[in-house]
Amino acid sequence: MAEPLLEMRGIVKRFGRVEALRGVDFHVGRAEVVGLVGDNGAGKSTLVKIIAGVYQPDAGQMFFEGQPVVFRHPSEARARGIEIVYQHLALIDLLSIDRNIFLGREPTKRIGPIAILDKARMEREAWSILQDIGLRRIRSPSERVAKLSGGERQSVAIGRAMHFKAKLLILDEPTAALSVRETRRVLDHVLEVKKQGVSVIIISHNIYHVYEVSDRIVALDHGRKILDVPREKVTPEEVIDVIRTGAPATPQPEENQRV
Structure with a gap:
């Protein structure tokens, strides 16, 4: 198995008595699109903010391009080629x-x-x-x-990341409140950056949007990883059911898995 671009092992993050992440293992391969899903409070935003240097983990290890890293500030993550596009903070209107x-x-x-x-x-x-x-x-x-419209803003933010040679692009709810046409444009951008060798983490509450462009689906629930599976091994409805129940997915026997 090729060395992943990003690997996180046993990541723990606490905010007072609240344990936002409970020993999460997570990785992203090179030129891979990973859909990160889960209900509100699942830990998605906390996980990607650790990757982007906004937060530091209380326990666990992170590796980028095979090297152990601890990003103390977003500028350190950005210097390594990690760009994050937030839903509402991508650009400044004025x-x-x-x-x-x-x-x-x-x-x-x-x-x-x-x-x-x-x-x-x-x-x-x-x-x-x-x-x-x-x-x-x-x-x-x-x-x-x-x-600019919402879709145009997202497109500009993605273009900015590509201009500065992103290796890992994190998109936080990129299709929220967009029209059908604008959503299509943003999803096409995701597929295009993958063709250029960039890895992508896409966070969305719309499972169908994530499913369409992802190579692998990862679901969190209350700080635990409950699903980590290649897209072809699961349907959108099964992903939704795992999130709804909060129960870790049980791997199917090999002979019953989809191909």
Whole structure:
């Protein structure tokens, strides 16, 4: 078995008396899409925030590209190629598209001893990103993000991650409140980044959206992993039933498994 891009062993996270994660094992292969599902309070967001450096685990180990890691800040995870797109915090409405794309990583140029913002480069590269992700309706990267639809915002956020050479892309509820057409566009982006060799964790309450693009489905319940199975071995309805009951899935005998 090939070494996974990300591996987590026995991850525990507590918030006071609440044990959000109870010894969770989790991994993501290279160029693999993992659907992470479960009800509210299952531990999904806590798990990915540990991966992204927002939280640190109270126990357990994490490995990235085969090396043990502990990310103390999101910038450390980002420096290793881990990008997370949150449902509501992907972009800042009052800023332009190009400023959002380069937020915190703005390119500069020098005029003598002074470094200034390289606005021309930002606009040029932002325009290329918009073309690559198929947002040709947008007239200029200088447009404010407030004018974009929900699906366009998600597309820009995914394009930003790809521009900065993400190795692992985490999408938190990327299709929430989107139209059917916009949902299709975002799911197509997931499949496209996989083709480019990027691994993806997609979190969603819509099991059918996750199922459509995932190679493997992982379900959590109250901080425990209750399902970890290749997509072809389970139906969406079976995933929903596991989440509904909160009971760990019982592996089928090999002769009864789907192929």
